[in-house]
Amino acid sequence: MPEVPVAADPGETPTGMADATTVDLTAAHEGAATDVPPELLAQSLGQYLRAWWVRVRGGDSGVLPVVLGIVVVAVSFQIATPKFLSPLNLVNLFEQSTVYMVLAMAEIFALLLAEIDLSVGLVMAFSSVIVAELVQPTGANLPWWVAIIIALVICSAVGAIQGWFVARLKMPSFIVTLGGLLILEGAAIIFLKGALVSIGNSRFTNEVVLYDIFYGQFDPVVGWILLAVLVGVVGTGLWLREARKRRHGLETPPRSLTAMKIVLLAVAGSAVVAICNVNRAHFGTIKGVPYIIAIVLVVLAAWTVLLQRTRFGRYVYAIGGNPEAARRAGVRVPTVRIWGFVLAALTSAIAGVLFLSWQVSLTTNIIKTANTYVLLAVAAAVIGGTSLFGGRGKTIHGVLGGLVIGGIYNGLYLLNVSSQWINVVVAAVLLVAAAVDVLSRRGAPRQA
Amino acid sequence: MTAEASETPTGSADGSTVANLTATSTAGSADVPPELLAHSLDQYVRAWWLRVRSGNSGVLPVVFAIVLVAVVFEIITPEHAFLRPSNLVYIFGLSTVYMVLAMAETVVLLLGEIDLSVGAVALFGGVIAFKLVQQPGPDWPWWAAMLAALACCGLIGALQGTLTARLKIPSFIVTLGGFLLFSGILVVILGGANGTAGVNSSVPNQRVIYNLVQGLIVPVVGWVALAVVVGAAGAALWLRAAARRRQGLVAPPASVTAIRIALVALVGVAVVVVCNGNRGTSLVTVQGVPWVIPIVLVVLGIWTLLLQRTRFGRYVHAIGGSPEAARRAGISLAAIRTWAFALCSATAGLGGILLGSFFFGQYSTNTADPGQLVLYSVAASVIGGVSLFGGRGKAIHGVLGGLLIGAIAYGVSLLNLGTLATPLEYILPGGVLLGAVLIDVLSRRGTGSVTGA
Numbered sequence: 001m002p003e004v005p006v007a008a009d010p011g012e013t014p015t016g017m018a019d020a021t022t023v024d025l026t027a028a029h030e031g032a033a034t035d036v037p038p039e040l041l042a043q044s045l046g047q048y049l050r051a052w053w054v055r056v057r058g059g060d061s062g063v064l065p066v067v068l069g070i071v072v073v074a075v076s077f078q079i080a081t082p083k084f085l086s087p088l089n090l091v092n093l094f095e096q097s098t099v100y101m102v103l104a105m106a107e108i109f110a111l112l113l114a115e116i117d118l119s120v121g122l123v124m125a126f127s128s129v130i131v132a133e134l135v136q137p138t139g140a141n142l143p144w145w146v147a148i149i150i151a152l153v154i155c156s157a158v159g160a161i162q163g164w165f166v167a168r169l170k171m172p173s174f175i176v177t178l179g180g181l182l183i184l185e186g187a188a189i190i191f192l193k194g195a196l197v198s199i200g201n202s203r204f205t206n207e208v209v210l211y212d213i214f215y216g217q218f219d220p221v222v223g224w225i226l227l228a229v230l231v232g233v234v235g236t237g238l239w240l241r242e243a244r245k246r247r248h249g250l251e252t253p254p255r256s257l258t259a260m261k262i263v264l265l266a267v268a269g270s271a272v273v274a275i276c277n278v279n280r281a282h283f284g285t286i287k288g289v290p291y292i293i294a295i296v297l298v299v300l301a302a303w304t305v306l307l308q309r310t311r312f313g314r315y316v317y318a319i320g321g322n323p324e325a326a327r328r329a330g331v332r333v334p335t336v337r338i339w340g341f342v343l344a345a346l347t348s349a350i351a352g353v354l355f356l357s358w359q360v361s362l363t364t365n366i367i368k369t370a371n372t373y374v375l376l377a378v379a380a381a382v383i384g385g386t387s388l389f390g391g392r393g394k395t396i397h398g399v400l401g402g403l404v405i406g407g408i409y410n411g412l413y414l415l416n417v418s419s420q421w422i423n424v425v426v427a428a429v430l431l432v433a434a435a436v437d438v439l440s441r442r443g444a445p446r447q448a
Numbered sequence: 449m450t451a452e453a454s455e456t457p458t459g460s461a462d463g464s465t466v467a468n469l470t471a472t473s474t475a476g477s478a479d480v481p482p483e484l485l486a487h488s489l490d491q492y493v494r495a496w497w498l499r500v501r502s503g504n505s506g507v508l509p510v511v512f513a514i515v516l517v518a519v520v521f522e523i524i525t526p527e528h529a530f531l532r533p534s535n536l537v538y539i540f541g542l543s544t545v546y547m548v549l550a551m552a553e554t555v556v557l558l559l560g561e562i563d564l565s566v567g568a569v570a571l572f573g574g575v576i577a578f579k580l581v582q583q584p585g586p587d588w589p590w591w592a593a594m595l596a597a598l599a600c601c602g603l604i605g606a607l608q609g610t611l612t613a614r615l616k617i618p619s620f621i622v623t624l625g626g627f628l629l630f631s632g633i634l635v636v637i638l639g640g641a642n643g644t645a646g647v648n649s650s651v652p653n654q655r656v657i658y659n660l661v662q663g664l665i666v667p668v669v670g671w672v673a674l675a676v677v678v679g680a681a682g683a684a685l686w687l688r689a690a691a692r693r694r695q696g697l698v699a700p701p702a703s704v705t706a707i708r709i710a711l712v713a714l715v716g717v718a719v720v721v722v723c724n725g726n727r728g729t730s731l732v733t734v735q736g737v738p739w740v741i742p743i744v745l746v747v748l749g750i751w752t753l754l755l756q757r758t759r760f761g762r763y764v765h766a767i768g769g770s771p772e773a774a775r776r777a778g779i780s781l782a783a784i785r786t787w788a789f790a791l792c793s794a795t796a797g798l799g800g801i802l803l804g805s806f807f808f809g810q811y812s813t814n815t816a817d818p819g820q821l822v823l824y825s826v827a828a829s830v831i832g833g834v835s836l837f838g839g840r841g842k843a844i845h846g847v848l849g850g851l852l853i854g855a856i857a858y859g860v861s862l863l864n865l866g867t868l869a870t871p872l873e874y875i876l877p878g879g880v881l882l883g884a885v886l887i888d889v890l891s892r893r894g895t896g897s898v899t900g901a
Binding site for chain 1: 562611615616617618620621622624625626627628629631632633634635636640641817819823826827830836837867868870871872873874875877878879881882885886889890
């Protein structure tokens, strides 16, 4: 284990590996060795772990800090209040975190482009008002899915307009989305018509469906079946992809690692389903995996594929890393930027549907609180490991960061801490995460 | 238009000075103050107009917008009530907090940074000052309480500035954290969600703080004060220009100086006349200039001197223009940035004290939303003419922008719009902010410095 700063000395990187392939690869990536995924350098599990450790020390620590953060939050709250890790509270905690998670996933599109979208919270509120108003039996009385599609389309258009201002007129995204936030806040209040809008009436199917998005759950048996299908599909997909790569002579992680990943997924999934299937009601029976977990997983999967496996995703990272280089490489920077803002707004609109279902009824005051959500979304994304400076981050960071924020909120709430102290704690966590981001960037060889 | 240097000394056929000056500042000719190019009033006006057309329009757009807003609201408000003296004085009180916060924000914007915590820090400072003068309690003298509040806020700013300048965490994130942090701590100090802190106008010590915005100057004293201010400002302006002329330095034409002094006197007389009219009911006489007007003028004067006439101000402009160039010129970026954030937060603290006084000396958790305060104050400085990209802006821009925001907010509330009133409170500043930044961006594009031609 090298004790000297590894990143500074490319010769040190292939720690203890005599393999020819490895050496060639490192030579080609001189200076940027810590940026190479460990999959490309390792031939065995031991080598993989070592390469991964080198990468972490080089500043690219990925999800490690946030996973540690989740463990710290869980352990400290469990010590403070034994209720924290009870099945009831864990499910609650996850449900409460989902809005932060989805909003953080939205914000990541802007952050990856080295921009910021301050309007995500209000796009969320705007979308929830649209959906709620459109399904009112006394009003438009549209089917729930039509209402959701209309909200998603309108919000995407809002994102496109904001993106156009940023990309074409070169206005700072910070200001465009600040102005957008104010205008959307007004627009949402206008659509609300100063009255309370609710989807809590169980006599109307449309409202029941919207209500169940947050509060409904799968039958316990269905939960297990879905898990089996999920693990089966993902496992097979992962295994087959790597087998194919190996057959074509491409670089692949060691087999043992793939197997470990699949087992880990199965274990984590089983744990979640087992916890959710415990009866968590004080009276009667409530058990099963909440729908909302499946919804978050679908959004996560869709945006992960989009960012990691498509040309669009590569362009987003390229622009975030160096816009000028991306432009010279032939990327149509303004178009990609506009799409980034569209996707951020679209994802916020999805969060809006969850928000509506969570709140059940909307008032002007609830719309006004939507302002704080953008801060939590940025905090969640940065805590999760997404860089503020563009080009570094993944969708999963939003989910993990959202879980930290939700965990802090939930734990402090259980401890009867007043909401103002909760803000103080979230602020401190945000500052620490930003400091870690900055310091780790400083450690990376590109900056040296 | 600006690309051609030969265009700059329009019609000024005299004097080699002009030609020389233009030659040395070829690409940036539009950035040269018209004082340096003109020898007569006529030339001055033409040089100024050229500068406006090239994008450096200064306070012109915001003054124009204020006039427009005043005329429009006067026409559309019921009974044409907008320009009544009582409303004008109220608008100034309402705008005070935006003016002061916008001046605070200006120094940070000049650096090319942003401070999102001004709203929360302002309320924090206000609550501290109010808490320290409570009678069953600390019972500090008003000036000590205010100084303590400003010092606390300055310390907060220094801390945020250090994190930004030394650790290089983006100011946007540091102050976002500060915003959350102090919005929370503020409520704790107030004593929970239902906590309050108030000053009582019947207690002499607390009355001073109550009177900061609510107090009125006796009409006669108002006139005397105006005479003193115009006399002092006029003499200073005239003597400085004369001194410069005597020493062979470049000075604006004497007629321009005279016009400026006349303008100050005219605006001052108008303000005092409006304020000294009886704006009370038939039973109660309310007249006199509110204390808050000279207070804002003093803050404006301090900030203008600091930014325009001191080394600190020059360094701030230099860093905003090009941090790397400033660093190579030997300026300590970290020290200046830290000081700027500290001064910004201290000024914000003063804004918070004034805000409490405006709300009749009562502070509660519902007094103001710190998020909206910061949005409005950034909007106010940008609307006033401060550039978001650093290096361009003055304290007066914050005052004018704040006045515009306050005028819009109050005008809308006069309109009896019913359910539409609340949304317009958000939509109008949002639209105005976007419009102002659009002008900022487009005007930057118009100048040679950005296109790099």
